[in-house]
Amino acid sequence: MTIRAVVFDFGGVLFDWNPDYLYRKLISDDVERAWFLQHVCNGEWNLQQDGGRSIVDATASKIKEFPEHAELIRAFYERWPESLKGTLVEGIKLMEDLEHAQVPLYGLTNWSAETFPYAWDNYPFLRRFRDIVVSGRLGLIKPDAAIYHEMFRRIARDLPDLQPQELVFIDDNQANARAASALGWHGIHHTSAAATEAALRTLGVAF
Known part of the structure; x- marks a missing residue:
C-alpha cells in the first residue's frame, strides 16, 4: 500500500535538545551534574510538563522536594532555550x-x-x-x-x-x-x- x-x-x-547543554554551565563537576539530571530535574519530571503540567507547578513541587537545589531547579525553565542546541x-x-x-x-x-x-x-x-x-x-x-x-x-x-x-x-x-x-x-x-x-x-x- x-x-x-x-x-x-x-x-x-x-x-x-539536551538539558546537559545548560547544566554544563551551572555544574562543573561531571558526577554532580549527572546526579542532578538523574535525580532532580530528570526525564520523568520533564515528561510531566510534556503531558500538560504547568512549569510553575512543576518548579514549585521540585523545589519543595529539593530545596537545597532551588536555584538550579528554577534554571531548567528560566534558561530552557540554552538546552536547545x-x-x-x-x-x-x-x-x-x-x-x-x-x-x-x-x-x-x-x-x-x-x-x-x-x-x-x-x-x-x-x-x-x-x-x-x-x-x-x-x-x-x-x-x-x-x-x-x-x-x-x-x-x-x-x-x-x-x-x-x-x-x-x-x-x-x-x-x-x-x-x-x-x-x-x-x-x-x-x-x-x-x-x-x-x-x-x-x-x-x-x-
Missing part, C-alpha cells in the same frame, strides 16, 4: 528531501505547551508541516494511543479515506515507534538519518 504521509517526532530527530542537520535534510518529493509531512511531539512557542518562533521550518500535535496542548503524551488517534484524525481531514498502514511515524524513542506500529502505522525507530531513509525506501517512499 502506498505511503501517503510521514509523521515526524522532533526531539532527537530534528532537534538537538539547534537542529540536527541530517534529520532536517531527510525532512526536506521528503518535502521536495511532495510527501505530506506532519509532526507529533512530546513537548511542553509553554516551551514549544520558543521553537515555533525561532525555527521557521516548523511552519512547513501541515499540522503539528504538541502533547502539552492536549494533556496526552506518547506512547499513549490517544495522541496517535488525534494525529490520525487530523491527517485524515487532509487525506480522505486514510488507512493506518498508509502512515509512517519516525521517532528516536523505540517505545513510541512501537506504539505507532501497534496501531497499524509503520513505526520507524530513528537511530540515524541514513537508517531511517533506508527504512522509508523499503516501504516504497520515493524521494
Whole structure:
C-alpha cells in the first residue's frame, strides 16, 4: 500500500535538545551534574510538563522536594532555550528531501505547551508541516494511543479515506515507534538519518 504521509517526532530527530547543554554551565563537576539530571530535574519530571503540567507547578513541587537545589531547579525553565542546541542537520535534510518529493509531512511531539512557542518562533521550518500535535496542548503524551488517534484524525481531514498502514511515524524513542506500529502505522525507530531513509525506501517512499 502506498505511503501517503510521514509523521515526524522532533526531539532527537530534528532537534538537538539536551538539558546537559545548560547544566554544563551551572555544574562543573561531571558526577554532580549527572546526579542532578538523574535525580532532580530528570526525564520523568520533564515528561510531566510534556503531558500538560504547568512549569510553575512543576518548579514549585521540585523545589519543595529539593530545596537545597532551588536555584538550579528554577534554571531548567528560566534558561530552557540554552538546552536547545539547534537542529540536527541530517534529520532536517531527510525532512526536506521528503518535502521536495511532495510527501505530506506532519509532526507529533512530546513537548511542553509553554516551551514549544520558543521553537515555533525561532525555527521557521516548523511552519512547513501541515499540522503539528504538541502533547502539552492536549494533556496526552506518547506512547499513549490517544495522541496517535488525534494525529490520525487530523491527517485524515487532509487525506480522505486514510488507512493506518498508509502512515509512517519516525521517532528516536523505540517505545513510541512501537506504539505507532501497534496501531497499524509503520513505526520507524530513528537511530540515524541514513537508517531511517533506508527504512522509508523499503516501504516504497520515493524521494
